[in-house]
Amino acid sequence: MPQVDVLTIGAGGGAYPGAFMLAAAGYKVVMVDEKGVMSGNCLYEGCIPSKAVREMALALLRKKKFQDYGVLGDVKVDYKKVVAHKDWVQELRYKQHDEELREAGENVSLVKGVAEIIDARTIRVKTDNGDVIYNTKNLIIASGSDSALPPVEGKELCITSSDIFRLHPKIQDVPDTLAVVGAGYIGLETAVMFNIFGSKVEVIEMMPTILPGAVDPVLADMLYKSLDPQIKIHLNSPLKRIEKTEKGVRVHYATPEGVEKTIDADYVLCATGRRPVVPKGIENIPGIKVTKKGIEADESMMTGVQGVYATGDVNGQKMLFHAAVRMSMTAARNIVAGNRPVDKVDVNAIPSVIYTIPEIATVGITRTDAQKMGIPVQEVSFPLEKDAWAQIYGELEGEIRIFLDKRNQRVIGGWVIGIDAGMVINMIGLAVARGLTARDLADFADAHPSIFESVQKAARNAVF
Ligand code: ADP
Numbered sequence: 500m501p502q503v504d505v506l507t508i509g510a511g512g513g514a515y516p517g518a519f520m521l522a523a524a525g526y527k528v529v530m531v532d533e534k535g536v537m538s539g540n541c542l543y544e545g546c547i548p549s550k551a552v553r554e555m556a557l558a559l560l561r562k563k564k565f566q567d568y569g570v571l572g573d574v575k576v577d578y579k580k581v582v583a584h585k586d587w588v589q590e591l592r593y594k595q596h597d598e599e600l601r602e603a604g605e606n607v608s609l610v611k612g613v614a615e616i617i618d619a620r621t622i623r624v625k626t627d628n629g630d631v632i633y634n635t636k637n638l639i640i641a642s643g644s645d646s647a648l649p650p651v652e653g654k655e656l657c658i659t660s661s662d663i664f665r666l667h668p669k670i671q672d673v674p675d676t677l678a679v680v681g682a683g684y685i686g687l688e689t690a691v692m693f694n695i696f697g698s699k700v701e702v703i704e705m706m707p708t709i710l711p712g713a714v715d716p717v718l719a720d721m722l723y724k725s726l727d728p729q730i731k732i733h734l735n736s737p738l739k740r741i742e743k744t745e746k747g748v749r750v751h752y753a754t755p756e757g758v759e760k761t762i763d764a765d766y767v768l769c770a771t772g773r774r775p776v777v778p779k780g781i782e783n784i785p786g787i788k789v790t791k792k793g794i795e796a797d798e799s800m801m802t803g804v805q806g807v808y809a810t811g812d813v814n815g816q817k818m819l820f821h822a823a824v825r826m827s828m829t830a831a832r833n834i835v836a837g838n839r840p841v842d843k844v845d846v847n848a849i850p851s852v853i854y855t856i857p858e859i860a861t862v863g864i865t866r867t868d869a870q871k872m873g874i875p876v877q878e879v880s881f882p883l884e885k886d887a888w889a890q891i892y893g894e895l896e897g898e899i900r901i902f903l904d905k906r907n908q909r910v911i912g913g914w915v916i917g918i919d920a921g922m923v924i925n926m927i928g929l930a931v932a933r934g935l936t937a938r939d940l941a942d943f944a945d946a947h948p949s950i951f952e953s954v955q956k957a958a959r960n961a962v963f
Contacts, residue, residue, distance in 0.1 A: 503527045505834060506622050506635035508614040508778050511539020512820040513641030513811020517827030519599070522607035524835050529633060531624050535611030537596040539643050539811075541820040542589060548664040549688060551585040553854050556695040560856065564893055576696055578673045589666050614642075616780030619807050623780075637806040637834050640781075640794060641827065644773040644812035649680060653741030656748050657769035660685050674698050674765035678750045680738050682709040684853045686770030690730050691855045700730045701762050703752045705737035710853065715865040718914050722859050725896055725916070736760075741767055775813045790815075799840035800830040806838055822849045848932035852921035857897055860924035863912025863931040865902055875905035879937070881957035883917040887948035894918040899953045901927060901937070903961060908937040919950045926954050937961035 505521050507514035510532035518528045534543060541547060555576070562574040600609060612626035622633045646659040657680070662669040673696045679686045682704035694700045704711070709732065710719045726732070735755035742749045747765040754760055775793030786804045788795040792815030800808045808830040811823030825844050832842040850862040869876045884895040897917015904911050913927035930940055940958035945951040 500632050500634050501529075502634045503529045504635070505529075505637045505639060506531065506614075506633055507639040507641055508616075508622070509539060509641035509643055509811070509813075510534075510537045510609055511641060511643050511811060512541055512823035513539070513643065513813065513827050514639060515596075515827070516824045517639065517810070517829075517831035518607050519603045520828060520831040521834060522603050524831075526606065526834070528607040529635075530607065530609045531612055531614040531622070532609065533611070533613045535609070536593055537600065537609060538592065539641075539820075539823075540645070542592055542596075544661040544665040546820050547592060548585045548589055548666075549660065549685075549692075550854060551588040552581055552664065553688060553692050553856075555581045555584060556692040557856060560695050561892065568893075576673075578696060579671055581696075582668065582671055585664070586666055614778055616778055616783050619784045619804055637808070637838070639808045639810055639827070639830050640778060640802075640813055641809075641811045641823065642776045642778050642813045643823075644775050644793075644818055646769070647772045647774040648769055649738050649771045651738055651740050653743075653748075654769070656741045656743060656767060658766050659769060660689065663689065663768070670766070674747075676700075676747070676762075676764040678703070678748070678762045678764035678767040679770060680750070680767060681770040681772070682706075682711075682732060682734075683713060683770055683772065684710065684855075686768065687726075687855050688853065689768055689770065691726070694727055694730045695856070701764070702730060702732045703736045703738060703750070703762070704732065704734050707735050709734070714851070714853070714859065714861050715867050715914065717867065718859060718861060718865070718916065721916055722853075722855060722857070725857050726855065738771075773812070773818060775815055777813065797840075798829075798843035798845075799833050800826050800844065801833065801838075801840060806834075808833070816844075817846045817849055817851075819849065819851060822846065825849065845932060848928060850924040850928040852924060854921065857894070857917045858920040859914065859916045860920040861912070861914040862924055862928040863902070863910070865912050865914060869902060869911065874911065876911075877903040877905040877908065877937075877961060879903065879957045879960040881953045881960070883950075883953060885956075886950060886953045888950040888952075889918050891948065892918055899923060899927075899957045901940070901954070901957050901961075903937050908961060910935055910937065910940065923950050923954060926951055 504526040505528045507530045510530040515537045565571045612624040615623045624631045648654045677698045679702040690700045736752045739751040748767045750762045794809035796809040796814040810826035812818040829842040852860040880900040883889040883897040902912040910930035915923045937958045
């Protein structure tokens with residue numbers, strides 16, 4: 500029976516950065532992943548390939564704008580080439596990960612297989628060449644999440660984001676019509692891209708707002724008003740069933756008044772949430788708590804069972820790749836410290852970005868949260884219509900908003916809507932994570948012209 504110091508179930512963001520740290524510290528580590536590659540769903544079918552496609556859509560939109568200005572001639576998109584670009588990015592990154600794995604040395608290896616838990620120290624791995632049973636001193640469960648389909652008749656007719664974004668995906672052409680179930684971040688991001696590529700897109704959402712529960716309702720409303728009105732969004736409209744038609748699918752939903760309506764489309768994308776993937780045999784570790792949100796872990800990623808950690812999407816704390824990476828590093832440090840909680844993750848200080856167009860991003864506590872928590876808030880903002888960078892791109896819509904604790908002007912949160920929101924939010928995030936004040940941001944001389952100047956300008960509204 501092979502003996503290791505640490506075994507990770509999964510080799511995504513919740514596993515491999517920590518695995519490399521542990522290997523460098525002299526630990527013998529095995530990562531087990533059924534895909535046989537590192538980086539999990541993020542690179543396989545999620546963040547990276549979807550942004551590779553989204554950036555092409557944004558490029559097209561920008562070209563069209565400059566065409567309207569009379570600067571550029573005709574622009575057309577060849578979607579097969581968009582997919583080829585996405586595939587190229589994925590393959591490039593897989594190659595890079597292979598090199599990183601080689602460079603990490605003999606202490607760490609990646610095994611292609613499905614892991615099953617026999618007990619906290621014993622893991623069966625089903626590989627193409629039969630079962631291997633590992634004995635491990637520590638276990639990091641980083642088995643991630645997958646798409647949850649809606650529980651309705653005809654759900655097997657759904658496509659998921661995987662069909663669009665995985666390597667060599669099923670969808671190779673722009674559909675004439677696309678129905679999207681769910682106005683969460685995956686549904687909206689995809690709706691926005693295909694609307695730009697020329698699909699007629701309709702979205703149904705059972706809740707009264709877009710991005711329900713994902714961002715401050717004030718921000719969700721700002722985005723709702725900024726989305727291209729060509730994308731038809733039906734709120735308070737639950738999915739009833741899906742049926743096959745000659746050309747594609749017919750999606751039945753109920754209007755807020757309870758009337759049944761239909762959308763005929765080439766495809767229906769079901770973006771109805773992601774659920775944690777809990778490895779088989781989890782019940783063989785008594786003391787581990789599994790809820791609908793996933794495997795319970797504290798801020799140190801400990802499950803309450805000595806030497807057993809749950810990192811990344813599977814613990815349900817923040818289902819984002821960069822959160823998983825941070826969590827895997829925490830687990831690694833705490834293992835090296837002899838299973839003591841020397842490092843903790845501050846989930847509140849991890850930014851979230853939604854790559855719609857315009858894009859939005861948030862971090863920390865907003866006014867709505869602060870009011871609930873009884874924290875006095877001071878709020879400052881800067882409109883992007885006055886930002887030089889936004890003006891250069893002709894993308895004037897949006898704002899940067901920073902929330903301060905009124906008692907000491909510490910930055911407790913912020914949001915950005917508009918150009919490069921996903922970049923700018925990191926600066927506000929660093930301020931939240933490190934307890935910086937409005938003065939710290941106001942006194943930093945951000946490069947000109949860059950969108951970051953608007954963070955400084957927002958902060959300057961709070962200080963002399
Ligand atoms: P995270 O970002 O939290 O690491 P991901 O979903 O990106 O999550 O990655 C988790 C990886 O774990 C995926 O590649 C998935 O296929 C793999 N995986 C899930 N369950 C098992 C299992 N029982 N055995 C092996 N690999 C698994």
